[in-house]
Amino acid sequence: MTLPIHNPYDIDSIERRxxxxxxxxxxxxxxxxxxxxxxxxxxxxIMAVHPSQMVWWMMLAIFGGLLLTFGVILGFILTKKxxxxx
Amino acid sequence: MSETKPNNDxxxxxxxxxxxxxxxxxxxxxxxxxxxxYVYYRTGNRHDAEDLTARVFxxxxxxxxxxxxxxLPFSAWLYRIAHNLVxxxxxxxxxxxxISLEEIELTHPPSxxxxxxxxxxxxxxxxxxxxxxxxxDRQQLLILKFVEHLSNAEIGQIMNRSEGAVKSLYHRTxxxxxxxxxxxxxxxxxxxxxx
Numbered sequence: 001m002t003l004p005i006h007n008p009y010d011i012d013s014i015e016r017r018x019x020x021x022x023x024x025x026x027x028x029x030x031x032x033x034x035x036x037x038x039x040x041x042x043x044x045x046i047m048a049v050h051p052s053q054m055v056w057w058m059m060l061a062i063f064g065g066l067l068l069t070f071g072v073i074l075g076f077i078l079t080k081k082x083x084x085x086x
Numbered sequence: 087m088s089e090t091k092p093n094n095d096x097x098x099x100x101x102x103x104x105x106x107x108x109x110x111x112x113x114x115x116x117x118x119x120x121x122x123x124y125v126y127y128r129t130g131n132r133h134d135a136e137d138l139t140a141r142v143f144x145x146x147x148x149x150x151x152x153x154x155x156x157x158l159p160f161s162a163w164l165y166r167i168a169h170n171l172v173x174x175x176x177x178x179x180x181x182x183x184x185i186s187l188e189e190i191e192l193t194h195p196p197s198x199x200x201x202x203x204x205x206x207x208x209x210x211x212x213x214x215x216x217x218x219x220x221x222x223d224r225q226q227l228l229i230l231k232f233v234e235h236l237s238n239a240e241i242g243q244i245m246n247r248s249e250g251a252v253k254s255l256y257h258r259t260x261x262x263x264x265x266x267x268x269x270x271x272x273x274x275x276x277x278x279x280x281x
Contacts, residue, residue, distance in 0.1 A: 011260050014267070021210045022232035027122040031136050035118070038140075039147055040111040 095160050102150055110150065114143055117161055120234055121168050127229045128172040130218065138175060142168045162244040165230075173222055216266050224259045227252065 095116075101109035121142050126135035145167050153163060217225060223245065230241045238252040245252065 011264060014260055014263050017209065017213055018228060018232045021213050022127065022229070024119075024233060025123050025126050025132075025135075027119065027136065027139070028132075031139075032115075032118055035140050035143060036111055036114055039114055039143055040107045 096155075099153070099155070099160055103153060105151075107147075110147055113160065117164055118143070120161060121164055123233045124165065124168055124226075124229055125172060127233060128168075128222075128225060129175065130214070134175065138168070138171050141171055145171070158243050159240075165226075165244045169222070169226055176222075212267070212270065216263060216270070219266070220259065220262070224255065224262070227255055227259060231256065 095113070098109045098112050102113055118139065122135055122139045125138045125142070126132065129135055129138065142164060146164060153160075217228065220228075226245060227241060230236045230244060236244075238256070239249045241247075242249045242252045247255070
């Protein structure tokens with residue numbers, strides 16, 4: 001490794017070295033543009049239901065389906081009984 | 087603050103707090119460079135700097151309705167978010183990254199004298215290594231002073247310290263750097279004499 005040019009024991013030289021080491025860095029234009037887009041015009045949420053709520057919605061759908069099937073069968077049996085009695 | 091426009095900020099900030107995304111976009115454009123530079127020098131690479139800068143503004147946007155105007159510049163709030171995210175990032179990664187030579191080359195114009203350029207890069211590399219070993223508050227102070235060229239009073243607002251405390255911390259940091267660099271130089275001389 002090359003030895004430092006300035007005397008490292010000198011406070012003024014450390015300040016000068018800091019001045020030269022910290023130059024402003026330009027972020028990529030593409031990054032700036034994309035992030036602005038994400039902040040100002042966020043994409044609509046594809047999934048309206050949060051994944052954690054998904055299980056409850058599925059259980060409700062299964063239960064609803066079973067209830068509907070049971071209702072249809074019961075209705076069918078009752079209709080048959082009524083027809084026989086008639 | 088050198089790059090802040092407090093009067094304009096107040097009006098735009100009020101609109102942003104009320105949910106105006108375009109107003110937030112204006113604030114974003116105004117401060118993205120500053121926050122990116124801050125994060126870049128705290129992480130040492132462009133990829134993480136972009137990721138963390140995005141997170142700073144995402145968090146700011148989600149919490150802007152809770153923003154409490156205490157007379158401090160808006161940038162102070164952003165710097166605090168950035169500081170917290172960088173501290174978490176270092177904790178999660180538990181590593182300090184160094185700027186690669188290629189990265190440094192990107193930030194400086196090419197020199198006519200490759201040898202002197204190489205020496206300068208080595209010097210800066212050494213300095214950056216020492217800087218990243220400093221406590222987070224000292225790194226923050228040096229970045230705000232040398233990248234953003236803020237005054238001690240402005241840095242105090244961001245770091246929640248008095249102007250005198252910032253001045254004192256700055257001097258302690260310089261003396262610490264001097265000792266650290268001095269011992270490193272001694273080590274290098276010792277290694278050269280041995281070989």
